[in-house]
Amino acid sequence: MAFGAFQTAAPAATAATPASQRKSPIALWLLLPGILYLILFFVTPLFSLVITSFQEPVPGGFMGEYQNAFRFENYVTVVSTYFSHIGRSFVYAFLATFFALLLGYPIAYVIGVKLRPYPLWQSLALVILIAPFFISFLLRTIAWKQIFADEGFFVGILKSAQIIPADAYLTGTPFSVVFGLTYMFLPFMALPIYTTLEKLDLRYVEAGGDLYANPVTVFRTITFPLSLPGVISGTLLTFIPATGDYINASRDFLGSTETAMMGNVIEANFLVLQNFPAAAALSLILMMSILIIVSAYVKRSGTDDLL
Amino acid sequence: MRGFGKYLLWVYAGMALTFLMIPIVYTIIFSFNDSRRTNIIWRGFTFDNWTSVCDAQDVCPAFMNSIIVAGVSTVLATAMGTAIAIALVRYRFKFRQATTLLLFLPMATPEVVLGAGLAAQFLQLGVNKGLGTIIIAHTMFCISFVVVTVRARVAVLDPALEEAGRDLYGSPNQVFWRVTFPLLVPGIVAAALLSFALSFDDFIITNFNAGAAVTFPRFVYTAAARGIPAEANVIASAVFFLAIALVLATQIRGAIKRQQLAKAG
């Protein structure tokens, strides 16, 4: 999804020589089509969502018929009904982000730092890292579902080796959902970190060693802080989509009814139950929470040049 | 013990990269499965799925729809996005902050919200959902990515080159088309490829705004309940091989250049 967004730290483009920036009516013509488009199809839909979230059913009308109102109870109802789903979404997303960071940082480090003397291998490793993007993520998730299936080869081995009890199942559990999420977003986490680590000047590492820091301390005080912009990008790129994801948690994929997340519920309400106000209210709650968390995170870590 | 620690990182990385490939390899292998309805259990190796891909109902039409949608939205998003990127870097204008924010938000918004919002809007306007609405939706979220990609490219473009063009008697039009644009092309191509990939693989936003139209990911999703035909694996694998070949070619070219550089230096 957010492939290109890991061009972190806009290449000091803030120093894009303001002297060479001209004031011209051309700018307006360049901007107009895109900006108008976004206003029309991004901003106004958000307003539509707001309006829809306050609607009430038409009295005596069909399912799916609503009229404008100011029904604040929609929000209350939605939060109380789906409280656990909301909570679960954030918990799963947080766990997936955590594991993605844990697993993804070393990958990024190996490719970005350790493989520098071997450009050909570095390129190859990078290709493997982004390979998942080129095959439908739905099929990838199905693949894991089948690998984890009760009747499957893999689970069979685990059971016969008695690593898991004979009546245990892997699919449809929080484990499989978080697993699926972590797998899906691993490249999203690793790539921005790779981009920053790739630019790391190893002479800083040498200087740290020269100044009595052992390798662990060098990592803690020098390498990791310098890779922080990438870590932040990766974290955001993972957490935000993960909260709203519903494929992994879907019954047909890696989840079950007990693992349903906000996304599942929004989809169900919108497309199946045609309870548009509920779906809209939930969507807005999701969006607001994300905005709050993200702005708090970003303010604390200090990268304001996100684009 | 010390020797072991040295290799730990490499072993881990190797395992992690293998782990990334598992579902991909699985999908590709199962495209050769002699399956009937469901492609869950391995029955035998066959090329049939590959040779008669479109036999399975709905797979090819869905694939074609995805191509059409991706193609159209890419063209639209790339055009509008490139224009914005150029404006952002090269021109001063008011509301710069607001514009940047507006471009950033779609990337930061979860797909469910984007999808639901557009769907709500179409609902209110009474617009029928179909391929057209899908294209509208895809174009919308691709613009931001195009802007980011092209902007990075425009930012490193040396303004001195354009000044040289003007110094050598080029009119603004000529300077743009003969100097600026050719230098931007690699960035624009990258942005277009990115946009195409995003659109092709998109599911969530599409699902909310498709109505009856079926794109490839939609097809896979609905088929997931009853059993995804092996032909879907074939299409996904074919796309995969094509994309990998493209990427490998560019990466290897770049890596060879870097190795030459390392030797010369």
Next chain:
Amino acid sequence: MAGEVSAKQFAEAGADLSLVNVTKRFPGFTAIDDLSLDIPAGSFFALLGPSGCGKTTTLRLVAGLEEPTEGRIVIGGKDVTDTKAYQRPVNTVFQSYALFPHMSVLENVSFGLRRRKIADAEDKAREALALVELGHVANRKPAQLSGGQQQRVALARAVVNRPALLLLDEPLGALDLKLRRQMQLELKDIQSEVGLTFLHVTHDQEEAMTMADTVAVMNLGKIEQMGAPEELYESPKTAFVATFLGQSNLFVGEVTGSTNTVVSVSSGGYELRVPSERAVAHRGTITVGVRPEKVSLHQSKPSVDANRTLIGPGRVVDASFTGVSTQYLVEVPSVGEVTVFAQNTSLGEHAKEGDEVFLSWSVEHAFGLADTPPEEERFVDDTSTGSVAVQEREKLEAELEEA
């Protein structure tokens, strides 16, 4: 013990350094070839040489940033060849400064102290900054400093640790003259005050000679000559040293006779004499050299006694007034161009271009070398492999930027 990194304390004195038969090979070339070196504790040692001679590699080997292919490195009596950089009581002032960009200047300077858990790290860091006159930028980030300021911070960061052995890699290059002189004196003070051992790597001979007790001239991975600056300057033992350290007039000729005290050489039709103890070789083809400032310029033929050599007449080809001295290029037939530095001890009275002059010098100022001077070119040949490689590299880098 000076050889170990003592936590919480500074080293009490400098450590001595020994390189024992050290060789460093990289794929494709040998950077250092069987180098052996002993630097006594508490001395200020300069490693002088042109780019690519291996001096930076030597520094990195001592710092622990590279491992030698062969040989041992001993610091303060302890073999440190197998230890890592952070375990050695050595600090480096890097040529690229390598100031941590995400830390403030103060945090940079106190970094080493904090790692060793030394008390009052911040105060000591401030002292060090005051020493380099940068106390007022303590809270800035390195990116906000000028090149010269960054260099001084890098110096402070290393020196504040009072290491037993301090390595300096071209540390004063970006400073202006006045500041450089100041820093040179400061460094000398610090070094002698605590008795630390300094190893200074540079291509600037003036700096090496000003600051160091001992200078080693390095070329192509080997040390050509080592000794006190004056010794190296007045008695070079190879043509490389004679031309790299200052300038020399070199005359190649055949030995015509040698006694206990003097070696006579025939060159360009003149008889040049060198004191035996100042000649490396006493037979065959040798090179006689004399420093330009030791040559006297005479506007008419002088009478000279036996302990002076006279050549001429020659014609002044170039006369450059440089304030302190006037530098003459005199073309002497069958000998070649001779450089003369004449101190301007009086006003006016300079020879001019085209004048016919005679040159003389004291025999005891001459030195004799076994090898012949290297080829000299006016401009670096653009087709030399070195510059072709550089151009190729720049082209590739530009292409990669596009990709």
